Amino acid sequence: MIISSFPKFRRALLAWSAAHGRDLPWRRTRDPYAILVSEIMLQQTQVATVLSYYREWLRRFPDVRTLAAASASDVLHAWQGLGYYARARNLHAAAKIIVEQHRGTFPTSAEEIRKLPGVGRYTANAVATFAFDHSLPIVEANTARLLARLLNLQLRIDSTAGQQHLWSLATGLLPRHNAGTHNSALMDLGALICTPGQPNCPACPVREFCTAVHPAKLPLKKPRTELKQLTEHHSYIRRNGSILLEQSTDRWRGMWIFPRLANPPAAAPLHQSHFPFTHHRVALRIFKTKAPRGMAANQKWTKVEEVEQIAMPSPHRRALRELLAASAAGSCRNTSSYVNFNTR
Template sequence: MLQQTQVATVLPYYKEWLRRFPGFAALARAPENDVLHAWQGLGYYARARNLHATAKIVVDGHRGRFPREIGEMQDLPGIGKYTAHAIATFAFDRPVPIVEANVSRVLSRLFDLRKPIDSTPGQNALWNYAAPLVPRTLAADYNSALLDLGATICSPRGPKCKICPVKKFCSAKDPASLPIKRARPRTKHLIERHALLIRQNKILLQSAERRWRGMWVLPQLDRHHKGINGAIYSSNFPFTNHRITLQIFPTKTRALRNRTERWFEFGELNSIPIPSPHRRAINALLN
């Protein structure tokens, strides 16, 4: 949950998730609909699908016990090098390094790394710097401390070098200029047009594909649907390197177009997974 999402946002979701799915067996048994419903509002739904798939593999392939070996962890869906190392150190207190955004910043400054940290050579350098620093004991405490150092002292802008506890080891000549990153791809703007169809306290929704697969959204209109003027709702939301404008158009009631569409009672809407931009639109329009 914490990938790409801040702790304060995650906490209520984490508690509710553990209440609904207190272990791998409960998560593995749950229908995808319930899993996505518990995740809605957090975004990046691939994480929920990966957790669900991982729970099934742990139950079926590891007799319900999460693997202890980093290589085996990395075979699980959605678990890369960083996540496997984070689990190994925080869950099992293994003396292994972790390299994420905060740690990357601290290490790139400590070692005055002049390579982009989001390039393969930069990543390799960071993991090589990180490994020999990890103590044999209390590795979880050490890794937590390094994360906190990055979050509170060695901050992105205005690092507090005067009070930094590792100042005497630091090679950075111009800390604020580090870390170096590659240029970001330019943000692209997309317009997505959807329909509002209402009939006797029911609303027509469509089972989403691709980005929100397994969730319910307002029915999509084709790309040539006529312009902005007829829209009764418009809002913007970010998605990876896109800025998406969601426009909703009132549409006359019609027969179901295909099997991916279904009528839902208004009272059912809270119990089905709907991505946040569409839920905000539905709430605004129904209110």
């Protein structure tokens, strides 16, 4: 890309986005709180997944004061199923900081926004550019791919040097005014035309500026680390109409899971399933065991009617729904065993 061609690039990009850009709910507001919510949710999470969570979140926590006043368990419950739960804890903490240290007024500079927990360079600039129209660059998955192809970048985009090239170009392309629209257009182009698999180059409004020789082979990335197998054992303990659950202290911190079982019994598990977890493939096995004499401090009996009200990670949530359904069906048929091998 030649610097003198940047104005032409911007005009072509803008004309395209006016006709083909996406209409997304967080673009229909300038409320920095709502935009921050969307940006945190969208970290490593696809737009289609976020949509329903975003609407429900703003219904439950319509403003920063409501979120700051909410309980940690309510916040985690609203995030349930989205993954990367530290994001929810950070967003909650950020709301408290804004209320307690900024008197409820959202900070307007990217520097101040970036001091909030869970907010890095991308998210700070995104909120500043979309909420306040500040002329700041953004580089995330869509724009990184697009810019790497424009540059025919032969560096890995997840390397320090590669990142420097991307942020540098993103900065150079910025207009003085209406940067929010410009940045949205870059993302849309990456998401709709300059796609990961086979980019739709014939439909690209800026193809004349692109130097990629083999665009489908870009961007370069570090090869993924290999998957490791894990097996995790848990207990299914029912008493009257309740189930014993345990609040996790490490992975899924603060969420409720089946109690961990150090020594699995020889009997067949009631439930088995598999789920991916970062670079692991976990076999989840749940055994029927007897109620313990005492209860650990992080455990509690939860009524079956109330399990939907507490935050559980997706694999345990799915297992619980399956076990309850099997249990209900089993009691109707008056059987006592409901072994379920859901091995996928």
